[in-house]
Amino acid sequence: MDISKFRQFGKKIICIGRNYKALAAEQGNPIPKSPIVFFKPTTSYITPGDDIKIPPGCKEFFHEVELGVVIGSGGKNVSEDEAMDLVAGYSCCLDMTCWDFQCAAKADGQPWALAKGFDTACPVGDFISKDKVKDLSDVRIWLKIDGTTKQDSSTSDMIFTVPKIISYLSQYFTLEPGDLILTGSPAGAGPVASGETIEAGLEVNGETVSTIKYPVK
Ligand SMILES: CCCCCC(=O)O
Numbered sequence: 001m002d003i004s005k006f007r008q009f010g011k012k013i014i015c016i017g018r019n020y021k022a023l024a025a026e027q028g029n030p031i032p033k034s035p036i037v038f039f040k041p042t043t044s045y046i047t048p049g050d051d052i053k054i055p056p057g058c059k060e061f062f063h064e065v066e067l068g069v070v071i072g073s074g075g076k077n078v079s080e081d082e083a084m085d086l087v088a089g090y091s092c093c094l095d096m097t098c099w100d101f102q103c104a105a106k107a108d109g110q111p112w113a114l115a116k117g118f119d120t121a122c123p124v125g126d127f128i129s130k131d132k133v134k135d136l137s138d139v140r141i142w143l144k145i146d147g148t149t150k151q152d153s154s155t156s157d158m159i160f161t162v163p164k165i166i167s168y169l170s171q172y173f174t175l176e177p178g179d180l181i182l183t184g185s186p187a188g189a190g191p192v193a194s195g196e197t198i199e200a201g202l203e204v205n206g207e208t209v210s211t212i213k214y215p216v217k
């Protein structure tokens with residue numbers, strides 16, 4: 001299996017919500033006691049060269065840049081100490097969101113499937129091998145729209161660390177090679193409109209390890 005082609009295996013896309021302290025403050029959400037988990041279908045994947053497409057009826061379309069973790073070896077009930085052994089690498093990802101759909105769903109206690117799972121809702125970047133990111137605790141993560149910075153944060157603001165997330169998820173879902181885990185959006189998630197272009201990236205010790213560029217149609 002060429003794990004760098006993770007998105008072609010059609011495995012799970014498991015997403016974590018409300019995982020950055022500054023985002024929780026910004027949105028007035030309480031700090032969660034355990035990770036908030038939702039899925040995106042693998043039909044939501046797009047890769048560089050594709051366009052993000054705003055779904056019909058969505059009037060508030062939000063960007064969220066997120067650190068994606070690619071699982072290279074499977075596991076179930078994995079301890080936090082063993083969790084990083086499952087990781088093959090990373091990718092700079094976007095959790096595109098129909099914010100109006102999501103707010104309506106939350107108000108009505110409904111799932112977020114339409115708000116988060118539509119076609120093109122999971123743009124990803126190239127595969128970044130694990131050895132390129134020695135220390136996960138302080139990865140800079142940023143997003144710009146037409147050159148203007150909208151998100152610029154660090155994984156140091158995460159509430160639940162990657163090992164904690166992997167261990168927690170593995171209690172419920174058998175993790176498989178090719179799974180992608182989106183680890184949450186930092187502060188600054190907000191609207192993007194048709195005709196604008198999103199750029200995003202990950203930096204480690206000032207060195208860019210990945211950048212992505214996606215037009216919004
Ligand atoms: C922009 C991040 C989405 C947060 C939506 C929520 O947790 O209610």
Ligand SMILES: CC(=O)C(=O)O
Pocket residue numbers: 015016017018019023064095183184185186
């Ligand atoms: C809810 C969500 O998608 C986030 O916090 O990233």
Ligand SMILES: [Mg+2]
Pocket residue numbers: 015016017064066095184185
């Ligand atoms: Mg998100």
